[in-house]
Amino acid sequence: MRSLSTKALQKIAEQYGSEPVNVLEVSWSDDIPIQVYADITDNRIRGKILEISSLDNIINVTDSADSQEISVVLDDTDGIIKAIMNNNDIHKRDVWVKQWFRGLPFNDRFLLFRGKISSPVVWNEGDRTVSFTILSQLEDKEVGFSPEEGQFPYIPKELIGQTWPLIFGTPLDVPAVQINKAITGTILCGVGIISGQQYHRSIPLGGNPPDTRLAEAQSRHVNFVASAWFDEDSKLYEQYKDQHSGLREQINRSWDQYERKRICALRKRAGTASDAEEQGEGCNPVRILGGEDFPRGEIKLNIGGGVFTGYFNDDLFYITSRRHKENEDQAEAAANPTGTPCDISAATPAAPQGYLFEDRIPPWKSSSVSKRGWYTTRGVIFPATPSSNENQPDRTLQQFWVDAGTKVDNDGFIPLYYIVSIIPGTVLKVKAYKDFHGDKR
Structure with missing residues (x-):
């Protein structure tokens, strides 16, 4: 990450103006070139950034590492980003947040931080906008596991974020977590x-x-x-x-x-x-x-x-x-x-x-x-x-x-799968319930 001194920022402000241009570079997929968006429209970039939050420095208690988070809302009136989302997994894709001052060569834009797209990614059909959060460091030392969008080819929406169980010792009657379901539609x-x-x-x-x-x-x-x-x-x-x-x-x-x-x-x-x-x-x-x-x-x-x-x-x-x-x-x-044939036998x-x-x-x-x-x-x-x-x-x-x-x-036939534990162990017995009109038995 590049840091500019106070004197350098003052000099830039005197010559080119004090309002920086926020630039977002997104790698939606390995098959798609990096897309560049900004909060202004220029002949080199598309002004698709509608909202961008200020950087929030968060101290990670476990290892004192900086974790920067920023929320972005992009204009998707033309539906291009929605089409990309329908055909690609954009979770944890790389994003570069940069700033640039008008009057400077576009290549002189400087990096604020590099992060990854974090779930959830929301597409608003009424406003035709896409909003998501960018994290510069994703948690990798958490205990336990809960699935997020894009980690599996398919997982029901209600199971996203639900914690999977861990067992220690030799437990009895472990409540399992169902990770798929019989899907129906109309x-x-x-x-x-x-x-x-x-x-x-x-x-x-x-x-x-x-x-x-x-x-x-x-x-x-x-x-x-x-x-x-x-x-x-x-x-x-x-x-x-x-x-x-x-x-x-x-x-x-x-x-x-x-x-x-x-x-x-x-x-x-x-x-x-x-x-x-x-x-x-x-x-x-x-x-x-x-x-x-x-x-x-x-x-x-x-x-x-x-x-x-x-x-x-x-x-x-x-x-x-x-x-x-x-x-x-x-x-x-x-x-x-x-x-x-009837007509032959009768004739x-x-x-x-x-x-x-x-x-x-x-x-x-x-x-x-x-x-x-x-x-x-x-x-x-x-x-x-x-x-x-x-x-x-x-x-x-x-x-x-x-x-x-x-x-x-x-x-x-669609088999149903249950998670009993995400770490090795010995389970003596599992239990399951069936829903009868809202009553678990």
Whole structure:
């Protein structure tokens, strides 16, 4: 710490004025450059210091060391400091309190003391200010232990500052201190889960493709007859060729119409699934009353029976995935029904259909044909297996919804931990109480 003599301070006051500028340099995080604040606005510094208390020299009785303490209130209208607090642990971060006189180079500011941020750190939403205390020396010789903010990844607010027990000898019935709790909250807007989208998009459409087998057989027959008349009778050749073209056009048109309907149905399904997700999932992020008590980082929450995975930022829960096991099973069952479809079992099986095509051709070109001068094509078409209407796409989409006011808790088993002693010892017996409507038993 730099000390200036009375004559030096008088000389500075005569040349530059007697009012020093208080400068605060804060190392919020290892990933953030040191931020400089002052109680005036200058082109080099931001005037964010609203209040700064006078230094208070306190004598530490145990080792006669100076411990300086100062309280600071910073303007956070732009919310930058609040954003830093939400993403970093600022407890015990380094702070430099300096002073500087206008007219001097800014590098000539002198250090009053170096300290660390001490809990609690308070962000006032109404005034949009941040206030905290800076200690130049934190206590390190105290007997016992009480947790402070930032010392653990998560600890309930009501346990901050509560002393942990110490045992000596061989005690009996030691009252333990619970260091975590089963946390609950309440959602402030509705959320939902859409299950079965993959089945909705992928199950068969249920319509039968066109049965063009008879037209295909007739097309091949007519094409052979046309080729037989190619060198003999141009008029008959053109007549059969036109008939063959008409059959091919009919076949192609049937398949084109089927494909158009199939693509249209697929697009409609995809649109239905997208609309269901957009309209049926509710808020994201969702504000949770009591959300600030939940652990930070990725977490799974049970909201009314649905499992939501995500992370907290203050009391806002950002959902990254959702799952409802019961609805997923129902969607899978609808997409993969067991047993014989109802429409097939109730229908009378169709009989095979025979066909016969016979046309005249030049006799000298029919040596391989049983009936000379004629070309005959015959065969049997067995009925195609009809598709099942059992796969209903609207049954594969399952929605789960909970309204605002629904209870929220951790998904899965959360063990409760108790502290019996912070030093080694032998405990013969511990005791615990359960709260029944305010009455400990």
